[in-house]
Amino acid sequence: MSAIHTLSIAGFRSIRHLENLQLSNLNVLIGANGAGKSNVVAYFRMLSELVEGRLQVWVSKQGGADRVLSYGVKETSALTTSVRFNDNGYDIRLEPTVDGGFVFVSEALYFDGLDAGVTRPQLGSGQLESNLKREMSGGVSQKIADFCYKAISGWKVYHFHDTSDTAGVKREGAVHDNEYLRMDAANLGAFLYRLQNESPNHYTQIRKIVRLAIPFFDDFVLKPRELASEELLVRLLWKQKDSDYALWPSQLSDGSLRFICLVTALLQPNLPTTIIIDEPELGLHPYAITLLGALIRSASKRAQVIISTQSVALLNEFDIENLIVVDRENEGSVFKRLNKQDFSAWLDSYTIGELWQKNILGGRPS
Structure with a gap:
């Protein structure tokens, strides 16, 4: 199974420090504007580009490392991340260069061999682009590299907001x-x-x-x-x-056009390993949002799904255990999962969307 099990990120935009966030097959990020939901989506796009050897191009399009690191290079010296797919994993540490790019200070794989213990094969340091694909071509950790590359390159970050005449x-x-x-x-x-x-x-x-x-x-x-x-x-x-x-x-x-795009993405025969969609409810009729919720739940049985939303109607289509609440504390994004038992009394009288509107769940809606 190549779904993400846990995720750690530090120094990426508003995500100053996120450690071991557990992800399930269905993950719904909620929070106010500016809380950091879209930065999670941007992170997935960055890592997808990074493993393909396009990190420097991606960083350049963002305006340089100063725009990527939390509050700039004067506040944050490095971007680090660890992704775990149960037994396999991928870890990197990036530091800014003088020309606005990034350099790999460390790049490593992770494998938990159970009885054999944990190994952390190193993929080098000082390189400007990832060595992950090179390791797949015959390195001693070829199998681990192959697993991690296929899992990350299999992510798809969908963004169907542009429906202009030139789209x-x-x-x-x-x-x-x-x-x-x-x-x-x-x-x-x-x-x-x-x-x-x-x-x-x-x-x-x-x-x-x-x-x-x-x-x-x-x-x-x-x-x-x-x-x-x-x-x-x-x-x-x-x-x-x-x-x-x-x-x-x-x-x-x-x-209507966005809905057609969403339906196609969620019903395609060979789903990506992980599907990430930022605010899929944009411009949809309430009934279409209900259908969308059912499609997302169904897709999560075949692949991992991560969405961010501002829609009370869409939120009502999920269980409280699916939620990841995003708030801002001390000028950084914080993430937490909720325990259904803590809200059992509230759920007898209110929907999940209503609890969010009342700010009972956190992540105060805008």
């Missing part, structure tokens, strides 16, 4: 760009076209759920167009019930 999800794309659903669903048309042909049962289920939330929706219209170069392009078109006229994605509301 990738509304443009034509190459039919062959369909191996996985991209972070912003820019290849949604190509991905659905592949499912239509290779996984018709999953395609039918996606269409069925979309029709529940969008009653006038009938089906997608996915017709590849061949260019002179013989490349095939496809656009996400759709049609209404009792009509064969193909409509453009811009003729769907922003919330």
Whole structure:
């Protein structure tokens, strides 16, 4: 099982010190604006880029190490993190360079061999990019490196907020760009076209759920167009019930388009090892939020799911044990899980969302 078991982070944005946060298959982060929920999502994106050898590019896009370290390089000298997947794990310590990047002070694997004890194979220091993939190619700790790389590279951080006229999800794309659903669903048309042909049962289920939330929706219209170069392009078109006229994605509301992206991500045949979504409820109708809650619960039976939310309605779709409350204390983000027994008397009279609104759970909503 490649789900994250525990997570430790120090020195990353508002996360000054987070030690051994336990993660289950379903994790729902709640908290006020600025508490640090989005920084958790950004952390997962950073580590995904790091193991692919793209750390310096990612840091540059953030504006340099000074923007990544908690309150800048004058306040924080290093970024450290430890990820545990039960018996396997990955640890790094990064320090800023004079040109605004990061250098690895340490990079190590972790393996608990039970009777043989714990080993911590070192992957080097002084490098600007991760040595994890190099270790997979024949190092003495190849199996541990292979496990950790596949687990981390298998994460998918989805962000479907951009539904502007120039958003990738509304443009034509190459039919062959369909191996996985991209972070912003820019290849949604190509991905659905592949499912239509290779996984018709999953395609039918996606269409069925979309029709529940969008009653006038009938089906997608996915017709590849061949260019002179013989490349095939496809656009996400759709049609209404009792009509064969193909409509453009811009003729769907922003919330409807985001819902289609979410349904596809959560119902895809081969789910990522861990799915991370920041505020998936944005722009959704209350009934669509109810459907979304059911989809998230269902997906968490096949993969690990981590979401952050500001929605009382979405919060009501989960159990109190699923929650991770994020607060700000002493200018840093703090994270805590809740014990259902501590709130049993409250739960007899109130929903989880109502308890959050009353600030009984912490993480005061905005």
